[in-house]
Amino acid sequence: MKHFFFLLFTITFLTILLISCDEDSPNQKPIAAFSINDSSAFIGDTMTFVNLSENAASYMWSFGDGVISTEENPFHIYSTKGIFSIELMAINEEGVDTSSISILIEKKIIDKETIIGKWNVESQNKVQYVSFEFNDYGNFIIELQNTNFSFGFYEILGENTIELIDLGIINFTEINETDISFKLTPYSNQANVITIGATKIAVTNNSAKSKLLCRLWELASMDGNAVESYGIETVVGFSNSGTYFVYYSEDDNSEEIGKAFWTWKDASEEYMCYSWEETPICDGENVVSIDVSETELITKENESISKFRPLSSVYSKNTNHVPLKQNKVFNNILGK
Structure with a gap:
């Protein structure tokens, strides 16, 4: 029994001694290291950083653009182009170590x-x-x-x-x-x-309503009658530079296309003025009521109401048509 208690005491003592020695021994200094997913990227790309540091208790990242992070493995998105020095500080009670990598951020040539x-x-x-x-x-x-x-x-x-x-x-x-x-x-x-x-070209109409208007629209109905009943296809494309075009085709494959000019009548943007010849003058005869949203355009001219939907079919037209002169259906904003 005495031998058992002696053995137990010895094991306990040695365990306490080992723990004490470990606590009293100095920590190792940190070693900072990291990798990035790419050495060059574009504005808006998500950059990820893999922390490879050793013996660190905490971290401090500087991305070179004024943004810092204390996360172990952060990510970052750059909003400006340039060469940025990314620095990682690995920290513990024994000191600080740093590691840095430079990265080139470019602006995408197009978006x-x-x-x-x-x-x-x-x-x-x-x-x-x-x-x-x-x-x-x-x-x-x-x-x-x-x-x-x-x-x-x-x-x-x-x-x-x-x-x-x-x-x-x-x-x-x-x-x-x-x-x-x-x-x-x-x-x-x-x-x-x-x-x-x-x-x-300079923008002449850049309001929120103008941005809704300036896109490709296809005619859906006239005065409550579906456009299919007329046997026609009509596409209108508005530009915020103050022009628009009308493409018109019939079931017999005859096609016409024309260019016109438009402007808001006043700051309320409830009415549009148009002209088939030059920059419009709002004299009353060429004024159209406009109601537009993301999903619908409604025009009212001389008590005639036309409704348009956004052109939804992914197709393109490479036109080579006769000029839009006096088409058989329209004599208004859609035709001379």
């Missing part, structure tokens, strides 16, 4: 924010093209010579490429707040790559 607007083509390309326009709804409108238009939907494919659905590919080579340069490859003739430069 909806950078391409939205109407771009007036420079003179050397005006033999064929007048302007290119992209809006926030994914619509494009291309004005060609002789009052022709191509229109439809675009999709951003990469850092500098968009597809004009069914029409072709645009590869941007330069873009800033006022100018763009790109190469257009039409699907109809892919060997004919066209280099185009264009300058941004």
